[in-house]
Amino acid sequence: MKLTIASLRGVDFDGEASAFTVKTQSGEITILDHHRPLITVLAPGEAVITAPDGSKKELATSGGFLEMDAENHVKVLLD
Amino acid sequence: MESLQTIKSRRRAVQNIGQITRAMEVVSATKMRRAQELALASRAYAFLALEILGRVSANAPILSPLMAARPIAATALLLVASDRGLAGSFNTQVFRKMEELLATDEYRTDADHRFVVIAVGRKAIRYAEKRNWNIVARFEGFGDYADTEEITPLADLLVQGFVDGSWDRVMTISTHFRTTLRQDPLARQILPTDMAKIRETVDEIVPEHGRFAELGKSPEAGGRNAEPIEFIFEPSPAEALAALVPHLIRMQIYDLVLEANASEHSARRVAMKNASDNADDISGKLLIEFNKARQAAITKELIEITSTQSALA
Numbered sequence: 001m002k003l004t005i006a007s008l009r010g011v012d013f014d015g016e017a018s019a020f021t022v023k024t025q026s027g028e029i030t031i032l033d034h035h036r037p038l039i040t041v042l043a044p045g046e047a048v049i050t051a052p053d054g055s056k057k058e059l060a061t062s063g064g065f066l067e068m069d070a071e072n073h074v075k076v077l078l079d
Numbered sequence: 080m081e082s083l084q085t086i087k088s089r090r091r092a093v094q095n096i097g098q099i100t101r102a103m104e105v106v107s108a109t110k111m112r113r114a115q116e117l118a119l120a121s122r123a124y125a126f127l128a129l130e131i132l133g134r135v136s137a138n139a140p141i142l143s144p145l146m147a148a149r150p151i152a153a154t155a156l157l158l159v160a161s162d163r164g165l166a167g168s169f170n171t172q173v174f175r176k177m178e179e180l181l182a183t184d185e186y187r188t189d190a191d192h193r194f195v196v197i198a199v200g201r202k203a204i205r206y207a208e209k210r211n212w213n214i215v216a217r218f219e220g221f222g223d224y225a226d227t228e229e230i231t232p233l234a235d236l237l238v239q240g241f242v243d244g245s246w247d248r249v250m251t252i253s254t255h256f257r258t259t260l261r262q263d264p265l266a267r268q269i270l271p272t273d274m275a276k277i278r279e280t281v282d283e284i285v286p287e288h289g290r291f292a293e294l295g296k297s298p299e300a301g302g303r304n305a306e307p308i309e310f311i312f313e314p315s316p317a318e319a320l321a322a323l324v325p326h327l328i329r330m331q332i333y334d335l336v337l338e339a340n341a342s343e344h345s346a347r348r349v350a351m352k353n354a355s356d357n358a359d360d361i362s363g364k365l366l367i368e369f370n371k372a373r374q375a376a377i378t379k380e381l382i383e384i385t386s387t388q389s390a391l392a
């Protein structure tokens with residue numbers, strides 16, 4: 001799936017990912033390929049991006065929003 | 080021909096002005112770089128936010144109060160201009176766009192409909208006062224690089240007024256930054272959020288080429304999906320929308336102010352550059368004129384000496 005993470009300081013991540021784990025207001029979730037369309041409010045915490053080759057990248061979040069659309073594209077707006 | 084003294088003092092005056100404009104050019108060049116960086120960095124965020132807002136407006140299971148269109152009895156116009164002048168046609172362009180909007184808006188002939196103005200920037204306030212528009216709020220000092228916290232009162236006012244019915248539509252007139260040499264005044268509707276309006280905005284602000292050009296071409300840009308999407312909202316549709324929609328609108332206004340800042344400094348830099356170049360030009364011309372006048376005086380004196388001498392001989 002395609003993952004785009006943007007904040008007011010610029011684009012933090014834009015590329016392919018196989019999984020994206022993030023803390024939301026209703027608990028931690030992991031988004032995999034072809035997740036159902038979803039809109040959720042993020043909570044402060046840590047997000048983990050798993051690249052297609054299995055390597056992980058960590059990212060601190062202070063809050064924001066996540067949208068999974070119908071075209072397998074996850075968009076994250078970080079505060 | 081003018082006397083040597085007048086030419087000299089005129090030249091000095093022109094050089095002084097040139098020095099001032101050059102100093103202003105240097106100052107606005109630094110501010111411009113910073114403001115452009117900020118505006119461009121937040122652009123990715125703003126585009127994503129618009130896109131999500133568009134899709135959410137089209138597919139939300141319940142309506143957020145900010146999405147509901149209703150009969151329009153009042154329109155709030157957010158006019159964004161600068162605090163300071165000497166920025167070329169920057170402010171005039173915005174005001175012209177405003178006049179154009181007032182002259183062509185579909186509700187202008189409606190007797191029950193009224194326009195209220197929210198002015199941002201000292202120049203906008205002064206213009207609105209001069210035109211006797213109904214000003215409900217004035218903001219100034221958003222500075223050279225606006226902060227999200229500074230924008231919050233403005234965004235909250237717009238949203239609050241819409242929710243409590245003070246106005247039924249919010250439109251903005253501001254400048255969109257394209258390049259240092261080109262800034263476009265744009266009018267757009269931000270409330271109620273409407274997929275068609277958001278699509279228009281995206282079409283207008285996406286650059287023709289460069290980093291974000293593909294956003295305008297992608298079929299999903301601005302939430303233009305053909306098929307309805309059934310979103311899951313977490314924690315619940317009501318809570319997610321209540322957090323998301325006002326936030327996205329705030330970001331839209333923030334981005335708009337950043338763009339206006341970048342445009343203002345770019346416009347001022349170009350205007351000051353033109354002014355300094357012009358001062359150099361005029362100063363050069365005056366120098367030639369001065370030299371000619373001086374030479375003419377010398378020639379005249381020489382002729383007088385030689386003619387006196389020949390008369391005496």
